[in-house]
Amino acid sequence: MSNLEFSLHKIKSENTAALRRAGIEVIDHLPALDDSENRTEDVVAKRWIAMGALLQLHFKAPETFIKEYLDENDLLEALSPKEKEILDSGYESLNDQQKTDLYWTIEAIWAFAWAGQKHDSFSLSTGVEDSLASMLPNFAEKEAAHSFIASYHLRSKKELFSNLDMLYRAHWFARQRNLEGEKSALVDLDIVMERRKALEWICDAEKEWDNISLDT
Numbered sequence: 001m002s003n004l005e006f007s008l009h010k011i012k013s014e015n016t017a018a019l020r021r022a023g024i025e026v027i028d029h030l031p032a033l034d035d036s037e038n039r040t041e042d043v044v045a046k047r048w049i050a051m052g053a054l055l056q057l058h059f060k061a062p063e064t065f066i067k068e069y070l071d072e073n074d075l076l077e078a079l080s081p082k083e084k085e086i087l088d089s090g091y092e093s094l095n096d097q098q099k100t101d102l103y104w105t106i107e108a109i110w111a112f113a114w115a116g117q118k119h120d121s122f123s124l125s126t127g128v129e130d131s132l133a134s135m136l137p138n139f140a141e142k143e144a145a146h147s148f149i150a151s152y153h154l155r156s157k158k159e160l161f162s163n164l165d166m167l168y169r170a171h172w173f174a175r176q177r178n179l180e181g182e183k184s185a186l187v188d189l190d191i192v193m194e195r196r197k198a199l200e201w202i203c204d205a206e207k208e209w210d211n212i213s214l215d216t
Contacts, residue, residue, distance in 0.1 A: 006179050007158075008032045019173070024124075024186050026169045030216070034100075036204035038157055043078075044202055045152035047209075048112035049106055049145045050078035052136040057091040061139065070073050073145040075115035080209040106132070107194030115160060115202055116152040122163060123194070124170045125188045147210045154202075168189050172216035 006121050012032040019026050038046075053066050053075065066085055070076045079087065086102065088096065094102070110128040113119055118135045137143040154160070174189040183189075193214055 008035060010175075011158075011162050011165050012169075014115060014168055015162065017168070019169055020048045022172060022186060024144065024173050024184070027174055030169055030172055033161070033168060036042065036206065037099075037122075038154070038160065039202055039205045041154045042149065044112065044215060045116060045149040046075055046078040046145075047201075048116065048152065049136060050075040051083075051112070052088065053139055054083055055102065055105055055109065056139050057086070058131070060091075060097070061089055063090050065092055069139060069142055072142070075145060100118050104190055107191050108198040109136075111198035112196035112202075114163075115155055115199065116133070117155055124167070124192055125184075127188075127191060145160050156201075160173055160199060160203055164196065164199040167192055167199060168216065171196055171214065175216055 009032045012030075016026055016028065016030075049072060053069055056066055057063065068077070070079070076084070086098075090108060091099070091102075104130050105176075107133075110132055111122070111136050113132060114122045114183060117130065119129070135147050135148075137148055167208040170187045171189075171192045174184065174192055177184050178189055197209075197212050200214070201207055201209055
């Protein structure tokens with residue numbers, strides 16, 4: 001067993017024990033996650049801001065305004081293909097589920113902010129704090145993105161991976177409760193899914209946002 005493999009299994013063991021101490025039961029045979037190449041700091045920062053800008057559609061910002069902002073800040077390419085479709089087709093063309101999905105990306109944006117050391121609040125059940133808006137550019141005022149990108153500094157690979165592993169195991173617990181028709185105050189399924197997706201994307205440069213699997 002290599003040092004890397006031992007490290008990954010050690011993270012699994014530590015997270016499993018920590019979750020159980022918190023009252024979140026997880027099974028031992030959930031595998032250790034694979035180690036992959038992280039995305040670069042610049043790429044992650046641009047994705048964070050682009051998602052923040054796209055979310056403004058939920059708050060009734062015009063599509064043309066958001067597209068102009070992204071274009072002027074060289075952020076259009078930070079959107080996924082499906083997100084570009086949303087911007088091109090317009091918010092009102094989305095069905096109710098698509099609008100709900102867009103709203104829930106705020107949890108992924110919060111996870112991106114955590115990954116970039118903008119805050120230290122990363123629970124499994126507590127939603128986004130009001131401070132998120134102050135961490136991002138003032139989109140309504142067309143505040144430039146460059147200083148926000150420059151001040152975005154990724155946490156260590158170990159810290160990112162450890163939290164991804166924690167979310168993966170907590171996700172299994174929340175999904176099991178959901179399948180049994182129950183909910184837990186300890187883990188919110190929607191919050192964990194969105195935050196896990198963000199860290200899956202950061203921690204594996206080969207994954208495409210629109211096709212990330214959230215299997216447990």
